[in-house]
Amino acid sequence: MKTVKDYIRTIPDFPHGGIMFRDVTTLFGDPRGFRMAIDQLLHPYVGQQIDRIVGLEARGFILGGAIAHQLSLGFVPIRKKGKLPGETIEQAYQLEYGEAVMEIHDDALQPGERVLVVDDLLATGGTAEAGVKLIERLGASVMACAFIIDLPDLGGRVKLEGMGLDVQVLCEFEGD
Numbered sequence: 001m002k003t004v005k006d007y008i009r010t011i012p013d014f015p016h017g018g019i020m021f022r023d024v025t026t027l028f029g030d031p032r033g034f035r036m037a038i039d040q041l042l043h044p045y046v047g048q049q050i051d052r053i054v055g056l057e058a059r060g061f062i063l064g065g066a067i068a069h070q071l072s073l074g075f076v077p078i079r080k081k082g083k084l085p086g087e088t089i090e091q092a093y094q095l096e097y098g099e100a101v102m103e104i105h106d107d108a109l110q111p112g113e114r115v116l117v118v119d120d121l122l123a124t125g126g127t128a129e130a131g132v133k134l135i136e137r138l139g140a141s142v143m144a145c146a147f148i149i150d151l152p153d154l155g156g157r158v159k160l161e162g163m164g165l166d167v168q169v170l171c172e173f174e175g176d
Contacts, residue, residue: 004040004148005171007033022149022173024059024120038066040170041118041146045071050143051113052076056131057083057102060119063148067118076108076115078131089137093130102127104134111139122147122169125156132163144168 007027014021027033041063054076055064061077068075081090081101088103109115117131122145132142142165150157150169160167 002033002036003171004033004037007037008149008171010173020173020175022121022151024148027148028059028062034066037148037170038063038070041148041168042067042070044168045116045144045146048143049114050116052109052115052140054078054109054115054117054131054135056117056119056127059121060117063120064118067116067146076104078102078104078134089134091130091133091137093126095126100127102130102134104131104138106138109135109138109140113140114143115140117142117145119145119147121149121151122156122160122167123151123154125154125159128156128160129163132160132165149173 007030009023009026011021011023052074053064053068055061057079065075081103084103084105087106089106090101090103092099092101115135128145135142144166145160146168148170150172152172157167
């Protein structure tokens with residue numbers, strides 16, 4: 001029987017030499033694989049008190065939208081700077097090659113709302129940490145973070161768990 005990991009393609013040396021890129025588009029493109037991933041990501045949260053699903057740009061939008069639909073919840077995107085219209089708040093975070101900025105609409109979440117953060121891949125945890133900080137600045141609380149893939153050697157899960165967050169991953173790729 002296939003697992004979620006079996007649907008993920010590895011592309012060597014992308015975007016540059018030495019990187020083993022974990023491509024979830026093959027998972028998304030397969031109806032059984034995609035359904036399996038969505039079901040496994042949302043299963044722990046069925047019946048939980050969650051008010052919104054927050055997806056991190058860009059593949060977190062695909063996953064988050066599907067999970068929000070299945071749980072009958074609203075969906076909130078966190079995007080790269082300059083992509084959202086209207087008033088936003090922003091949070092800078094570190095990349096291995098510099099700095100980036102994420103944004104959320106300043107009225108996207110209400111104080112006290114409980115959210116599930118969703119993305120495809122957890123590496124260093126910088127993007128997820130920035131997303132969590134944005135959510136908390138709006139007065140909402142993060143109930144958990146859910147990812148398809150964890151690259152444990154890069155420390156993102158340890159970082160998020162060190163912030164007191166529950167982290168769920170469907171599969172790991174060691175050595176990345």
